[in-house]
Amino acid sequence: MTTQETSAKAAELKVFCSNSVRAVMDELVPQFERASGHKVAVSYDPAKIMLERIMGGESADLVILSAPAIDELTKQGKIVAGSRRELARCGVGIAVRAGAPKPDIGSVEALKRALLNARSIAHTSSGASGIHFAGLIERLGIAEQVRPKAVKRPGGLVGELVVSGEAEIAVQQIPELMAVPGTELVGPLPQELQVITTATASVFTDASQPQAAQALLEFLSTPAAARVFKAKGLEPA
Incomplete structure (x- = not known):
């Protein structure tokens, strides 16, 4: 892909995450940006607070929260059916x-x-x-x-x-x-x-950059990404 082609297809991607994956995203997001040409802005909060923000009307392109939070967003029609992906687990x-x-x-x-x-x-x-x-x-x-x-x-x-x-x-x-x-x-x-939390990702139904969000989701599901999850204290799903 040429520089012009990458620039033409580059997107500004917005991601909501729980704090448990912050160290992982700090390492992987710059790698994804270099590989894709996209720019990624990540907002972090505890899962409970992030869920409240979303239910209050905030939105993004991709969300990574606990499985129960994703279940609730699914019930509310906030995320794309079939886009759910379990990434990693932690205690x-x-x-x-x-x-x-x-x-x-x-x-x-x-x-x-x-x-x-x-x-x-x-x-x-x-x-x-x-x-x-x-x-x-x-x-x-x-x-x-x-x-x-x-x-x-x-x-x-x-x-x-x-x-x-x-x-x-x-x-x-x-x-x-x-x-x-x-x-x-x-x-x-x-x-x-112990309580195990599963970091689960999904694409928002009103995502402005759904293709870029899906690309990031695929990037986070690679074996290379799994090694980063493990190094940061999570067990890849």
Whole structure:
């Protein structure tokens, strides 16, 4: 393809994503732009907030959210039937500041002790991991002891709070923890307490650039992209 042909077909593509795939998109979007000639603008938010934005009338060309969020958008007729593509899966984990002691979280009882012993715990209030964590401490019967130690953000990378010293441990989806320099991943939650989120992509029904959106979707489904997903803490679908 010549430079003139690429320029003539170039599109400005708008993408909505949950925060769990931010590190992946930061690496893959520039590659896609170079290969396709398209320009991509990505907007990030926790899945719950992004879903509210879309239901409130915002739109884009491509969306990457959790499977339940995509299911809801499908019911509302917001995305193209048949465009759904599962990209990767991730779980929730715990991280500490690099060099800090790593608590044992290898079993339900060990995790319970770690949460009770932690001086402060960072998590989101609106993100999927934060919502899960709120239910988890209720399930473990330690909510009253843990809630006062919470250092919360509506969304974003809570690993930054352990790097700054504002929290001792951080609880979030593993790719988001791994995306923060200066943190070390302790590990995933025990299987009995784990929640797996599937990053799922679809094209909007009112996309202004549906062909470019489909091209990006295909690019994100390649073996090369799968290697990036894995390196960033997600398991390719």
